[in-house]
Amino acid sequence: MTPGPGPGHDPAPVPLDGPLFRSEPTALYRELRREYGAVAPVLLDADIPAWLVLGYRELHQVTGDPVLFSRDCAHWNQWDRVPDDWPMLPMIGRGHSSVLHTVGEHHRARVAVVNGALEAVDPFELRAHAERFADELVDAVCAEGGADLVAHYAALLPVRVLATLYGFTDEQGPGLVAALNDMVDGDEDAIAGELHVAASMARLVADRAARPADDVVSRMLASGRTTGGLALTHEEIAQDLIVMMTAGHQPTAGWIGNSLRLMLTDERFAASLLGGRRSVAEAMNEVLWEDTPTQNVAGRWASRDTRLGERAVRAGDLLLLGIQAANHDPQVRTHGSALPGGNSAHFSFGHGEHRCPFPAREIAEVVARTAVEVVLDRLPDLDLAVPAAALTRRRSPWLSSLTHLPVRFTPTAPRG
Numbered sequence: 001m002t003p004g005p006g007p008g009h010d011p012a013p014v015p016l017d018g019p020l021f022r023s024e025p026t027a028l029y030r031e032l033r034r035e036y037g038a039v040a041p042v043l044l045d046a047d048i049p050a051w052l053v054l055g056y057r058e059l060h061q062v063t064g065d066p067v068l069f070s071r072d073c074a075h076w077n078q079w080d081r082v083p084d085d086w087p088m089l090p091m092i093g094r095g096h097s098s099v100l101h102t103v104g105e106h107h108r109a110r111v112a113v114v115n116g117a118l119e120a121v122d123p124f125e126l127r128a129h130a131e132r133f134a135d136e137l138v139d140a141v142c143a144e145g146g147a148d149l150v151a152h153y154a155a156l157l158p159v160r161v162l163a164t165l166y167g168f169t170d171e172q173g174p175g176l177v178a179a180l181n182d183m184v185d186g187d188e189d190a191i192a193g194e195l196h197v198a199a200s201m202a203r204l205v206a207d208r209a210a211r212p213a214d215d216v217v218s219r220m221l222a223s224g225r226t227t228g229g230l231a232l233t234h235e236e237i238a239q240d241l242i243v244m245m246t247a248g249h250q251p252t253a254g255w256i257g258n259s260l261r262l263m264l265t266d267e268r269f270a271a272s273l274l275g276g277r278r279s280v281a282e283a284m285n286e287v288l289w290e291d292t293p294t295q296n297v298a299g300r301w302a303s304r305d306t307r308l309g310e311r312a313v314r315a316g317d318l319l320l321l322g323i324q325a326a327n328h329d330p331q332v333r334t335h336g337s338a339l340p341g342g343n344s345a346h347f348s349f350g351h352g353e354h355r356c357p358f359p360a361r362e363i364a365e366v367v368a369r370t371a372v373e374v375v376l377d378r379l380p381d382l383d384l385a386v387p388a389a390a391l392t393r394r395r396s397p398w399l400s401s402l403t404h405l406p407v408r409f410t411p412t413a414p415r416g
């Protein structure tokens with residue numbers, strides 16, 4: 001890494017990629033903080049510049065002021081440099097008008113619709129759906145004596161549960177799983193995946209508009225007609241459903257995989273794999289502090305020139321929310337202590353107006369906890385099938401999850 005700036009000098013930006021980023025992002029953030037302080041200049045793909053907000057206090061400031069640090073990417077001062085096929089575009093959201101990318105009054109109305117529809121989900125039904133799909137996935141591998149708990153389990157589960165809550169039939173589930181995973185992997189099937197998800201949402205909205213049922217989409221249609229005096233169009237509801245599916249599935253899948261990894265590799269949890277629920281809850285909370293599934297979020301755009309930390313930020317600059325880095329900020333993590341059973345002051349679900357809606361967090365928690373518990377119940381002598389050091393992470397500046405989690409166990413007969 002090039003040396004950090006002296007007083008009065010513009011700092012040299014650091015590519016948000018490279019070997020350290022791919023293997024040990026937390027070490028990279030630590031180095032960046034040492035070199036640059038709380039706000040570091042970084043380069044994204046195609047050398048597009050941004051600020052990575054590493055400091056807990058600074059991230060609070062950015063997420064807490066939606067006018068100065070807007071979610072509206074129209075402010076961006078780099079649009080003329082961004083290639084049309086820039087791989088980061090889906091995360092930036094040009095051309096999207098979902099709840100993620102609207103601001104002000106309109107955003108508040110959209111969030112109210114999302115919240116209302118998710119709040120009405122019955123937690124017992126949710127748990128039952130999650131158990132059913134988790135059991136099905138374990139049934140498919142339990143006689144084999146080995147499985148990949150990311151590819152065969154975590155990456156397939158949350159989308160099935162969410163699809164059921166939203167109103168899809170069981171038959172539509174596997175197609176959605178494949179499309180959603182293709183979309184996020186960003187390879188040649190990504191566009192086809194995105195089209196499949198968008199077309200499926202549009203069809204579901206049209207269908208429920210004609211024949212309402214007891215599901216998330218029907219509730220969004222019902223409240224979207226009245227909330228805040230702003231009638232939401234079917235297209236807007238479909239856009240928000242896509243966000244609720246994509247923003248819901250991958251981080252929850254990552255939370256499951258990262259929690260299982262912790263329990264399988266850390267003595268404190270390995271010793272109690274058979275032990276009570278408490279250790280599952282502790283592992284899951286520790287993951288949100290130490291190894292959070294959404295490491296960075298794009299982003300916010302400065303609506304005018306300002307200062308943040310020691311940096312002069314110009315109007316239109318892009319700020320990336322450094323969630324993993326802020327969770328590790330020594331200002332809030334005094335020497336090794338900080339891990340605070342039950343302390344949930346981490347940034348893993350964001351903060352401020354655009355934070356993850358509260359009922360969405362609860363859904364994620366029930367799905368992830370059920371997923372971990374079902375695996376531990378059904379495959380009690382579970383063990384890693386490779387050395388912990390051989391586990392690799394997805395190459396993504398946004399998500400921080402494993403590519404594979406190979407395990408072995410004593411074969412058992414399926415239940416189903």
Ligand code: HEM
Binds near residue numbers: 114247347353354363
């Ligand atoms: C472990 C699981 C999850 C994590 C770590 C997570 C994390 C986040 C974060 C950090 C944000 C804030 C983005 C920003 O500030 O720009 C967010 C927003 C959002 N999340 Fe989640 N999320 C999770 C699960 C879910 C689930 C299950 C759903 C849906 C059922 C969901 C729906 C949303 C929506 C709709 C937003 C946008 C809110 C807005 O812009 O007003 N999330 N999430």
